[in-house]
Amino acid sequence: HPEGRFYPDTYSYSKGSSDLAVMNRALKAMDRQLAKAWSQKPANLPLVSPDELLTLASIVEKETGRASDRPFISSVFHNRLKIGMRLQTDPTVIYGLGDAFDGNLRRVDLRTDNPYNTYTRAGLPPTPIAMPGKAALKAAIEPAPSNFLYFVAKGDGSSHFSQSLNEHNQAVNKYQR
Numbered sequence: 001h002p003e004g005r006f007y008p009d010t011y012s013y014s015k016g017s018s019d020l021a022v023m024n025r026a027l028k029a030m031d032r033q034l035a036k037a038w039s040q041k042p043a044n045l046p047l048v049s050p051d052e053l054l055t056l057a058s059i060v061e062k063e064t065g066r067a068s069d070r071p072f073i074s075s076v077f078h079n080r081l082k083i084g085m086r087l088q089t090d091p092t093v094i095y096g097l098g099d100a101f102d103g104n105l106r107r108v109d110l111r112t113d114n115p116y117n118t119y120t121r122a123g124l125p126p127t128p129i130a131m132p133g134k135a136a137l138k139a140a141i142e143p144a145p146s147n148f149l150y151f152v153a154k155g156d157g158s159s160h161f162s163q164s165l166n167e168h169n170q171a172v173n174k175y176q177r
Helices: 019-038 050-063 067-083 090-100 107-111 134-141 165-175
Strands: 150-153 159-162
Touching: 019 050, 019 134, 050 067, 050 090, 050 134, 067 134, 067 150, 067 159, 090 107, 150 165, 159 165
Parallel strands: none
Antiparallel strands: 150 159
């Protein structure tokens, strides 16, 4: 599956270079970045392969509007994975909808099962959902230490993080409703 396998960067290439040559460079660059990140994996992370790291980093990439939130968003997902809680992240649902997504995520979408729906399925989706950059890879392998299990967008590009469902619901009411 090609999604997420190409490292997003600026590449110089010669006139006449094939698209496959450029894509191969981006693929090898991602392989190097992923191997470097994986080599720094702490023993307590609930990831079992570099591919899982890439998938998690792709979710972190899609969930963040602010760089300083990345390690905390990563910690939410790591904490959920450790306790067997579903990730329940909208970008995976949107990815799974593909062309059927019209810009409006509905409750029925969250309830309709597909391999990428992290509301209906436990664990990580089967493949990455975006091309994560270096910062998302770093956050995915080095989550902030926290007990957070929830976050909600505040509307300014940042997120509010919560440890309990009650606190999360209050934040949702404050920032989303």
